[in-house]
Amino acid sequence: MVINILNPGRNGVADWMIQRASAVILGLYTIFMVAYLLFNPDLDYAAWSGLFSHIWMKVFTLLALLSVAAHAWVGLWIVATDYIKPAAIRFGALLFVILALFVFVVWGVQVIWGV
Amino acid sequence: MAARRAIHRLSRRPDLMIIESYQKLPVVYSCGPGEKSAVKSQRPLSTAKRPVNLDLSSIQFPLPALVSISHRVSGILLFIGLIFLMWAFQVSLSSPAGFDTVREAMAHGFFARLVLWGLLSALGFHFVAGVRHLIMDMGHGETLEGGQRGAQLTIIISALLVVMAGVWVW
Numbered sequence: 516m517v518i519n520i521l522n523p524g525r526n527g528v529a530d531w532m533i534q535r536a537s538a539v540i541l542g543l544y545t546i547f548m549v550a551y552l553l554f555n556p557d558l559d560y561a562a563w564s565g566l567f568s569h570i571w572m573k574v575f576t577l578l579a580l581l582s583v584a585a586h587a588w589v590g591l592w593i594v595a596t597d598y599i600k601p602a603a604i605r606f607g608a609l610l611f612v613i614l615a616l617f618v619f620v621v622w623g624v625q626v627i628w629g630v
Numbered sequence: 631m632a633a634r635r636a637i638h639r640l641s642r643r644p645d646l647m648i649i650e651s652y653q654k655l656p657v658v659y660s661c662g663p664g665e666k667s668a669v670k671s672q673r674p675l676s677t678a679k680r681p682v683n684l685d686l687s688s689i690q691f692p693l694p695a696l697v698s699i700s701h702r703v704s705g706i707l708l709f710i711g712l713i714f715l716m717w718a719f720q721v722s723l724s725s726p727a728g729f730d731t732v733r734e735a736m737a738h739g740f741f742a743r744l745v746l747w748g749l750l751s752a753l754g755f756h757f758v759a760g761v762r763h764l765i766m767d768m769g770h771g772e773t774l775e776g777g778q779r780g781a782q783l784t785i786i787i788s789a790l791l792v793v794m795a796g797v798w799v800w
Contacts, residue, residue: 535763535767542761564723587708590702590709615712622716622720623716626723
């Protein structure tokens with residue numbers, strides 16, 4: 516049993532499920548964005564901001580943003596605990612990751628609801 | 631007694647010794663017919679040094695291992711790339727001038743296009759390798775050959791995506 520202060524109240528099965536659920540959401544969002552940009556080669560600001568003014572697009576984007584945070588957290592936690600052996604450096608790296616993800620979520624929410 | 635005899639038989643199987651020592655049996659019993667069982671040894675069976683190879687340059691990674699490590703590397707790259715995506719997301723939605731700034735950077739800026747291509751490539755590979763994971767979760771391609779085939783397909787499909795992303799950006 517791995518005890519890690521930066522992994523409170525979680526276990527491998529929860530990580531496994533979070534990773535896959537968020538992956539499906541991110542996969543769908545990626546396909547949607549790539550298709551949208553491919554089919555709108557002459558995109559302008561009006562159409563672009565118009566897309567993000569729809570409430571379903573705001574919700575979809577927020578869902579993707581939260582999925583990025585969860586997905587990156589689980590993935591980078593696994594990578595960090597696999598490769599960074601000194602506890603202090605690992606703790607620092609994971610602290611940096613979670614702070615960065617938190618900033619991205621807040622930043623993204625501001626952008627989504629600023630349109 | 632039957633259990634002890636079973637342990638005795640096990641201890642005569644060198645191929646099972648590691649399993650036995652793994653289970654941390656403290657002692658090895660000797661129970662021949664009419665013999666009093668006696669403690670032969672207090673040590674685990676395999677105290678001999680097992681071969682450890684830490685010379686990584688002499689280890690050949692199989693293709694699925696390379697795909698797996700690339701999945702991790704591309705994930706780390708995407709995390710770093712988030713800062714660029716968030717910048718483009720915010721500036722492009724801030725104003726018509728901001729939108730033009732991002733569009734201009736992606737149309738003419740060499741550095742911006744390089745970053746964009748790199749991120750799209752990492753995303754393409756990460757996506758394909760992730761889909762492979764989900765397919766394997768459903769029980770397909772879990773054999774040795776299946777793992778090889780899946781890894782080959784992942785590399786071929788993501789290589790195509792990398793080229794297509796390059797064409798799209800330039």
